[in-house]
Amino acid sequence: MSEWTAAWAASPQMPSTGFTPNWSQEGFSHQTVRQVVRVTAGGERLRLRLTNAYGTSPLHLTGATVARAARGAAVEEGSVRHVTFDGRRSVAVPARGELRSDPVRLPVEPLGQVTVTLHFAGTTGPSTFHAQxxxxxxxxDGDHRADAAGAAFxxxxSSWYYLSGVxxxxxxxxxxxxxxxSITDGFGSTPGADRRWSDALAGLTGRPVLNAGIGGNLVLNDSAWYGERATARFRRDALDQPGVxxxxxxxxxxxxGFSEASDEPTYKPAPVVTAERLIGGxxxxxxxxxxxxxxxxxxxxxxxxxxxHWGAHSARTSREINEWVRTAxxxxxxxxxxRALADPADPDRLHPAFDHGDRLHPNDKGYQAMAEALAHVL
Incomplete structure (x- = not known):
């Protein structure tokens, strides 16, 4: 007997300028947005999870489609399916809320790509999104939700809008x-290549793997750029996912590390967080x-x-935290x-073979090594 299982997810964030140019603050008006996601579980039917978590008014969606992805913005001919919500193609997602679509019959394979297309005939205002x-x-521009070709797009x-789950x-x-x-989110991985450690883990295990990373996220404090603190968003982004x-x-x-980052203006002044406080989180x-x-x-x-992120405080505190995680x-x-990603010559540093280049984030090889280490623990 089949049951609903989350196959892809993205953690919502409030509209912001973000790390790179995006459309979250301007939103959409008489436009169609097409998003391609890689599902980590297969099935004969799917449904969408839409979010308006940071909207101050209802989000009026004129219509949506799903299809199997082709190249770029194009989709496979004959695979486009219209999505309904309680039998209707148009729907209003409540302010601060979310909703799921009706089931759509579209067979998809594990690790296959699904294209989700949303059309807004009106004006959305600032958009709940996932930055990276x-x-x-x-x-x-206009209504292109049923297009198989991608020429109009x-x-x-490189952000996701209103879509929080498949x-x-x-x-x-x-x-x-x-x-x-950001390490979970995939910073430092090859764009467009599905090389995050969540992608690598799904390939190794054959299990559904959901990525609930947000670049810059903190355990104990909220941020306009980096999302709600981990302790506040944990239920929505992790615990409430079906089939987990x-x-x-x-x-x-x-x-x-933010208290050490002198060139990071987006979270200043940053509190000095002790190991005891972080362990409490x-x-x-x-x-x-x-x-x-x-x-x-x-x-x-x-x-x-x-x-x-490196300095006297972060050096001492990271060692204290790691010892607690290992032994408590x-x-x-x-x-x-x-330890798995450390440089044998200097355990305080990433192994050069795994370093994206900033001494903080792994590269594709590093993310693969992370997945392999976790696979042995599952």
């Missing part, structure tokens, strides 16, 4: 949520996960020596990514 997609999103950005009707429901910051059995927590570098996440009946795996922090027994299991 590491994939192209396309925009066209002449504007391109769920499939599948027999297997043992999904994994990777919960964290395990959550992996990899977060905290920004809590201890981890204990909160563990309580929430166990309260939902989920297994929670903790990860040690990756080495950050030589990065803009608070998590159901531990994956020691701090």
């Amino acid at each position: 997609a590491w994939a192209d999103t396309y925009r066209a 002449t504007a391109v950005t 769920e499939v009707a599948a027999a297997r429901a043992d999904g994994i949520v990777l919960f964290g910051d 059995s395990t959550v992996v927590v990899l977060e905290g570098l920004n809590d201890i 981890y204990r909160d996440l563990i309580r929430q996960a166990h309260g939902s009946g989920l297994r929670v795996i903790g990860s040690t922090l990756l080495p950050l020596g030589g990065s803009d 027994g608070a998590f159901d299991a531990v994956v020691d990514l701090g």
Whole structure:
């Protein structure tokens, strides 16, 4: 018997200028937005999860379609399906709310690409979005939701808009949520190549894997750019995902590192966070996960020596936190990514082979190594 299982997810953020140019503050008016996502579970039917989490008024969606992706903004001929909501093609997503579509019969394969197209005949205002997609999103003027060709979609950005999940009707429901910051989000991976550690883990395990990373996210504090604090968004972005059995927590570098980052103007003044406070945040996440009946795996922090997050406080605090993660027994299991990605010649630094170039974020090879280390723990 099949049940609904989350196959892809993106954590919502409030509209902002973000790290790169995006359309969140201007929103959409008489336009169509086309987004391509890679699902980590397959099935004969799917449904969409739309979010207006940071909208101050209802979001009026004129219509939506799903299709199997082709090249760029194009989709496979004959695969376009109109999406309905309680039997209607148009819908209003409540302010601060979300909704799921009706089931759509469109067979998809695990690790296959699905294109979701949203049309807005009116004006949306600022858009709830996910800032860093590491994939192209396309925009066209007018109504092009049913187009198989991609010629009308002449504007391109790299964020996701209003789309927070794709769920499939599948027999297997043992999904994994990777919960964290820019490292989980995929910063440093090859854009458009699906090389995040969530992608690598899905390929290794054959299980549904959901990416709940937000670049810059903190465990203990909210930010206009970096999303709500982890302890506040954990239920929405991780625990409430259908079909999930395990959550992996990899977060905290920004809590201890932003106070060291002299050239990071987006979170100033940054509080000096102690290991005790951050451990209290981890204990909160563990309580929430166990309260939902989920297994929670903790990860040690990756080495950050030589990065803009490195300094006397972050050096001392990261060591204290990693020792606690390894020895306290608070998590159901531990994956020691701090050691797995360390430079043997200097354990405070990322191994050069895994370094994207900023001494903080892994590259494709590093993300693959992270997935391999976690696969041994699952």
